[in-house]
Amino acid sequence: MKNVLVGQSGGPTAVINSSLAGVYETAKACGAPHVYGMQYGIEGVLEGKLIDLDTVLGDKMDIELLKRTPSSFLGSCRHKLPDPTVDEKPFVQLFELFRQNDIGAVFYIGGNDSMDTISKLSAYGKTVNSEIRFIGVPKTIDNDLMLTDHTPGYGSAAKYIATILKEVICDSSVYDLRSVTVAEIMGRHTGWLAAAASLAAGPDCNGPDLILLPECPFDEEAFLKRVAELEKERHNVIIAVSEGVKNKDGVFLCDLVSTAGQLDAFGHKAILSGTSRYLADLIRVRLGCKTRAIEFSTLQRCASHLASRTDVTEAYQVGGAAVEAAMRGETAKMAAIKRLSDQPYRVETEMVDVTKVANFEKKVPADWITEDGMHVNEKFERYARPLIQAELSPIYINGVPRHIHL
Amino acid sequence: MKNVLVGQSGGPTAVINSSLAGVYETAKACGAPHVYGMQYGIEGVLEGKLIDLDTVLGDKMDIELLKRTPSSFLGSCRHKLPDPTVDEKPFVQLFELFRQNDIGAVFYIGGNDSMDTISKLSAYGKTVNSEIRFIGVPKTIDNDLMLTDHTPGYGSAAKYIATILKEVICDSSVYDLRSVTVAEIMGRHTGWLAAAASLAAGPDCNGPDLILLPECPFDEEAFLKRVAELEKERHNVIIAVSEGVKNKDGVFLCDLVSTAGQLDAFGHKAILSGTSRYLADLIRVRLGCKTRAIEFSTLQRCASHLASRTDVTEAYQVGGAAVEAAMRGETAKMAAIKRLSDQPYRVETEMVDVTKVANFEKKVPADWITEDGMHVNEKFERYARPLIQAELSPIYINGVPRHIHL
Numbered sequence: 001m002k003n004v005l006v007g008q009s010g011g012p013t014a015v016i017n018s019s020l021a022g023v024y025e026t027a028k029a030c031g032a033p034h035v036y037g038m039q040y041g042i043e044g045v046l047e048g049k050l051i052d053l054d055t056v057l058g059d060k061m062d063i064e065l066l067k068r069t070p071s072s073f074l075g076s077c078r079h080k081l082p083d084p085t086v087d088e089k090p091f092v093q094l095f096e097l098f099r100q101n102d103i104g105a106v107f108y109i110g111g112n113d114s115m116d117t118i119s120k121l122s123a124y125g126k127t128v129n130s131e132i133r134f135i136g137v138p139k140t141i142d143n144d145l146m147l148t149d150h151t152p153g154y155g156s157a158a159k160y161i162a163t164i165l166k167e168v169i170c171d172s173s174v175y176d177l178r179s180v181t182v183a184e185i186m187g188r189h190t191g192w193l194a195a196a197a198s199l200a201a202g203p204d205c206n207g208p209d210l211i212l213l214p215e216c217p218f219d220e221e222a223f224l225k226r227v228a229e230l231e232k233e234r235h236n237v238i239i240a241v242s243e244g245v246k247n248k249d250g251v252f253l254c255d256l257v258s259t260a261g262q263l264d265a266f267g268h269k270a271i272l273s274g275t276s277r278y279l280a281d282l283i284r285v286r287l288g289c290k291t292r293a294i295e296f297s298t299l300q301r302c303a304s305h306l307a308s309r310t311d312v313t314e315a316y317q318v319g320g321a322a323v324e325a326a327m328r329g330e331t332a333k334m335a336a337i338k339r340l341s342d343q344p345y346r347v348e349t350e351m352v353d354v355t356k357v358a359n360f361e362k363k364v365p366a367d368w369i370t371e372d373g374m375h376v377n378e379k380f381e382r383y384a385r386p387l388i389q390a391e392l393s394p395i396y397i398n399g400v401p402r403h404i405h406l
Numbered sequence: 407m408k409n410v411l412v413g414q415s416g417g418p419t420a421v422i423n424s425s426l427a428g429v430y431e432t433a434k435a436c437g438a439p440h441v442y443g444m445q446y447g448i449e450g451v452l453e454g455k456l457i458d459l460d461t462v463l464g465d466k467m468d469i470e471l472l473k474r475t476p477s478s479f480l481g482s483c484r485h486k487l488p489d490p491t492v493d494e495k496p497f498v499q500l501f502e503l504f505r506q507n508d509i510g511a512v513f514y515i516g517g518n519d520s521m522d523t524i525s526k527l528s529a530y531g532k533t534v535n536s537e538i539r540f541i542g543v544p545k546t547i548d549n550d551l552m553l554t555d556h557t558p559g560y561g562s563a564a565k566y567i568a569t570i571l572k573e574v575i576c577d578s579s580v581y582d583l584r585s586v587t588v589a590e591i592m593g594r595h596t597g598w599l600a601a602a603a604s605l606a607a608g609p610d611c612n613g614p615d616l617i618l619l620p621e622c623p624f625d626e627e628a629f630l631k632r633v634a635e636l637e638k639e640r641h642n643v644i645i646a647v648s649e650g651v652k653n654k655d656g657v658f659l660c661d662l663v664s665t666a667g668q669l670d671a672f673g674h675k676a677i678l679s680g681t682s683r684y685l686a687d688l689i690r691v692r693l694g695c696k697t698r699a700i701e702f703s704t705l706q707r708c709a710s711h712l713a714s715r716t717d718v719t720e721a722y723q724v725g726g727a728a729v730e731a732a733m734r735g736e737t738a739k740m741a742a743i744k745r746l747s748d749q750p751y752r753v754e755t756e757m758v759d760v761t762k763v764a765n766f767e768k769k770v771p772a773d774w775i776t777e778d779g780m781h782v783n784e785k786f787e788r789y790a791r792p793l794i795q796a797e798l799s800p801i802y803i804n805g806v807p808r809h810i811h812l
Contacts, residue, residue, distance in 0.1 A: 011580075012580050040581070043582065044582065069576065070576045070577065071573075071576035071577045071580045072580050075579070075580060076580045078581070159805055159806070163711055163806050164709070167476050167477075167710060167807075168704060168705070168708065170477035170708055170809060171418055171704050173477070173481070174477045175446070175481070175482055175483060176446040176481060176483065199806065202803070202804055204808055204809045204810065294704060295703070297700055297701070298574060298700060299573065299574070301577065302573045302574065302576055302577040303570070388806070390805075391802060393799075398791060399605065399791060399796075400569050400572055400608065400794070401572065401573075402608075402610055403572065403576060403611065
């Protein structure tokens, strides 16, 4: 029985540490003598930064705190390994380090780029007849990975977006005034997160009136016409917009803002995160409405206090499934989630070919988007609603959630 | 026994509806035949918009939902009544309406301007020999009301700020990079909310390295010197800043941004909410650090999913105390919170003269701020920590908190 190495990569999520808990506890249960963590991902490994996780996660309470700690406990990186046929050096270094630490299996928790890392490491391993197994564990709030029904991290981000949008909608109707609120949601290339705004809807809330996704090119005139109609119907119009919406020429709306040439107070080009700002200005100028832009910010990827318990559990399960697969001898795989049914919601884990995941991108299906391109339909609801179910209560100490850190 | 009228005014909070619940349930318990709600505050009353609350809050479950619904259930306004000696008309109209609806007591839940309304109504009532009692119920996230230890709404905003700052701090340290994060917190005139960032600190979190409050004029050179020192000591520097910080000339930092003359994409002067942006740009330009600005946004006043149970309870209690005082015959008062001890934390309600509250503003005491003016000390901790204790779990249905609306 050899040792296990696990790392976290890419942007954080509210549940990436639950996957780490799943890898750690399953590896220990399977008898791995040591489970090492990569500090700051593969980049840290290249600098020799390994941690014996027994020294930091020895107690069951540590595991409970780990599940409730947002962001990447081990630290992360955005390092992309080179093509080994072009530059073998980092691979030689890494495999030497694996040998020194008697590593039998490597797990990398991350998104697209992380699956590329697993793909390259396993391909290189094959060429040097290594017996080390390389398995990817999916993670991304963006939900854009192929071959998995959804990605751990998405459900919690979706629950956060739906919950705070509900609260913002309460807030927006407080005065007897007409207004248009534009809420900007993460998602540079796909609209999964923006679509989650629709989950705010229920018997006590209309949810957003419009949702703009990167999957649909922005049509300014059609949009303004629709907003003008809505403005007549109701006091408060609520628009959810993905930061990645582009116009028909393929230009990000936020770039239309920054090309207007603003300078910051120091004469430098201003950094404006601007999709919601752009739309709020557009509506104000063209329709003369009172508008308000709000950005949902980085909390979308770190609000563990609002994590979906379904998501926490599945994040743990894919971590565990990855370890079991490695123990069975599988390599070059990613642990995926396969949906068995929507109602009742049931899933199982399965192993998929990591090379078919890396460097692809899953978009919101066209037939889940309304015909006018400005909302999602009941197919999205059926898909996403189960992912935000149930809660994992933070452990509050002295009024704030307790976390765990290296 | 006469009827009761209650309204909500000014900006919303996470617990303003708990005060409404306290007024409603206590008034019913005291035998008020009808409890009427003002739709959109005193402005709505002037338009005859009254609602019999029995028709919407008849069930105990409605009360539980009301306590968990952010923003103002009845709607709000920012209407300031004129001086009755200058313009008597609205007073004549209001008192006629009170007479028609057989109103014996009026309660107004709000901040400074609302206490001004109570003050004027009671003064006018005296001149016309009215027996109607007018009582204010304090509410504001800003915590700037005189004669009350703190204001309902502040504890929940403080808990939200401390909690999400903890999460943002986790997020900010994910990569092996040096960075400075500037978090912008509400509070145009006082630093109570910005100071609450300090509550993020504990055994698992350093909290913010610096806190800038409107109480201390911003000294650019001293600030940059301190940031440069911190930058040497640690990877990630965290700065909490009140939106209302001004420079030595009394100019808001955010106005320094907008006077830089940016135009939006449509050629109009851009609306930039800019204190954190200004500081992030300043640090980037002057110290050459990677910086990040984040605004905590309107969620500070509407995140009922993270409300402090202490705050919820006290908000209810001041509502109830206001009704009891009116039943005893008091008028021109505000229900206040008096602290009996810090440890264990104990408070009681008391009635204070509303004219001594209206139009004053309570600042963070100078001796609660560190000598360099860039943090708060243990006196603030002792004051504020009890206010964020305990939670009121939302009622989650279908993955999101359920609310109640008119």
